[in-house]
Amino acid sequence: MESLLFVFSEIYKILFLLIPVLVTVAMIVWFDRRVWALVQKRRGPNVVGPFGLFQSLADALKYLFKEIIIPASSNKIIFILAPIVTMTLALVAWAVIPFGENLVIADINVGILYLFAVSSLGVYGIIMGGWASNSKYPFLGAIRSAAQMVSYEVSIGVIIINVLLCVGSLNLTDIVLAQKNIWFIIPLFPMFVIFFISALAETNRPPFDLPEAEAELVAGYQTEYSGMMYAMFWLGEYANILLMCALGSILFLGGWLSPLNISPFNLVPSPFWLIFKILLLFLLFALVKAIVPRYRYDQLMKLGWKIFLPFSLIWVVLTASYLIYFDLLPKV
Numbered sequence: 295m296e297s298l299l300f301v302f303s304e305i306y307k308i309l310f311l312l313i314p315v316l317v318t319v320a321m322i323v324w325f326d327r328r329v330w331a332l333v334q335k336r337r338g339p340n341v342v343g344p345f346g347l348f349q350s351l352a353d354a355l356k357y358l359f360k361e362i363i364i365p366a367s368s369n370k371i372i373f374i375l376a377p378i379v380t381m382t383l384a385l386v387a388w389a390v391i392p393f394g395e396n397l398v399i400a401d402i403n404v405g406i407l408y409l410f411a412v413s414s415l416g417v418y419g420i421i422m423g424g425w426a427s428n429s430k431y432p433f434l435g436a437i438r439s440a441a442q443m444v445s446y447e448v449s450i451g452v453i454i455i456n457v458l459l460c461v462g463s464l465n466l467t468d469i470v471l472a473q474k475n476i477w478f479i480i481p482l483f484p485m486f487v488i489f490f491i492s493a494l495a496e497t498n499r500p501p502f503d504l505p506e507a508e509a510e511l512v513a514g515y516q517t518e519y520s521g522m523m524y525a526m527f528w529l530g531e532y533a534n535i536l537l538m539c540a541l542g543s544i545l546f547l548g549g550w551l552s553p554l555n556i557s558p559f560n561l562v563p564s565p566f567w568l569i570f571k572i573l574l575l576f577l578l579f580a581l582v583k584a585i586v587p588r589y590r591y592d593q594l595m596k597l598g599w600k601i602f603l604p605f606s607l608i609w610v611v612l613t614a615s616y617l618i619y620f621d622l623l624p625k626v
Contacts (some may be wrong), residue, residue, distance in 0.1 A: 307399050309390075316387055320350040320473065322576060329580035330426040357525035365427060365518050371425035375524035380419030386558035387412040391540050392467045394550050394564040406454060409541060410447075414494070416534060417443045420505065423527070424515035435514025437593065439498060439505035445598040446495040450605035453485045453492070457545050459532045462624025470549030471626075479546040485609055486546045488602050490578065493538040495594065497531065500583040504591055504624045535579060536572060543571035 324339055324347060331338025339346030341532055379558060390405040394400040417440055424436020458464065461472040475586075479486045495502040506514030516527050543549060549597075550564035589597070617623045 300516050311388055311399060315385065315533060315536070315621075316529070318536065319529055320354060321347075322532055322536065323353075323541050325573075326575070326580045326583075329577065330584045333581065333584035335455045338368075347530070354525065357522050360521040361519075362521040362523055365429070367428045368518065369426040369428065371420050373518075374523070376423035376426060377523045377530070378419075379422060379531035380416060381442055381526040382417065383412055383416050384530040384537065386541075387537050390466055391537075391544070392470065392549065393568050395467065395471075396549075397565060398467065399590060401465070402466055404464045405471060406458070406464045406469070409466075409537075410451065410454070413534070413537070414443075414447055416530070419527075419530065420515050423519065427515070427518040429518055432517045434516045435505045435517070439515060442498070442502065442505065442598075443496055446602075448491040449488060449492045449598060449602040449606050450496065452603065452610060454545065455610050456482055456485050456606075459613050460624070465548075466544055470544055470551060473548040473551060477546065477548040477551075480544060482546065482613070484608075485606070486542070488606060489542060489546070490575070492598075492602060493542060494568060494579065495598065497535045497538055499535065499579055501586040501588045502594055503588065504594060532602070536576065539572040539579070540568070541577035542575050543568055547571045 296381045327349075328338045328346075330336075339349035341349045366371055379602050387409055390402060390408050392401065396504045398409075420439045421436045424432040424434075424439070427433070429490075457469060457478055460478060461469050463469065463472075483580075494500075498505050506516060516524060519527060548567075550568040552559040552562060554560075
């Protein structure tokens, strides 16, 4: 009986996290489109519901009732599995995101490695979709995505090493608590900038949306998808974007910690601060999409391998040297 209650409690925790994430993904698309409209002096979604708030729900219903077309020459099993893999991996990563000191589904000691591993696996869904479509445009998009995501994961990994040197733990809760005195964005500001740009490339967001560049590849790896299978790719992409915003908030912006430890600020519930910081970073994602033109592919590779990676490695050496010289390395 106790084991059954434990299973039900865990299922309840998972649903309590996943349902808000899915709802937030739908609303974040509306927010994304409103920001683009504001930058370009347009109105954006404003007809369906108050301020166009129900536009994402209308789009979801449209995808739900659209016909799913599977190309005759495709590898049907892998073609169907690809969007499922993409969406599943984007959602399971949220299991280790702490919204408060004890508000986390799985408070594991290697949380940062778990996140890094799951986000790295996300490329498989895109490769599977592009290859299984048996069409040149999806295949080119999948190849581009694989090279792009691998390139910028290296930079993100080196950036995370800087944070781990300051904390001495792979646990995400410990990383947040280590920022009680000073957020890591202050001493590691160049690493935050590189992390943000690398996160744009990791999630295929403009100006690095080359895997799905409409002008060159129709829609890249998504070209042959329709209906709910296309919507699952879309859900996975936005869930990954929010995940990167959450990771950036935890690594550099103090996670759920309030900006000032004074009365009106520290009375606010801790999840609010993390959600606020996630939305703040997402606002930057949306502004970049509206303002910055798309990179060429050779510029993308040059930025990742010839600029970000050497600079990140140099900063690791500087961080380690500083901590050793002043005897500030955390006692593990």
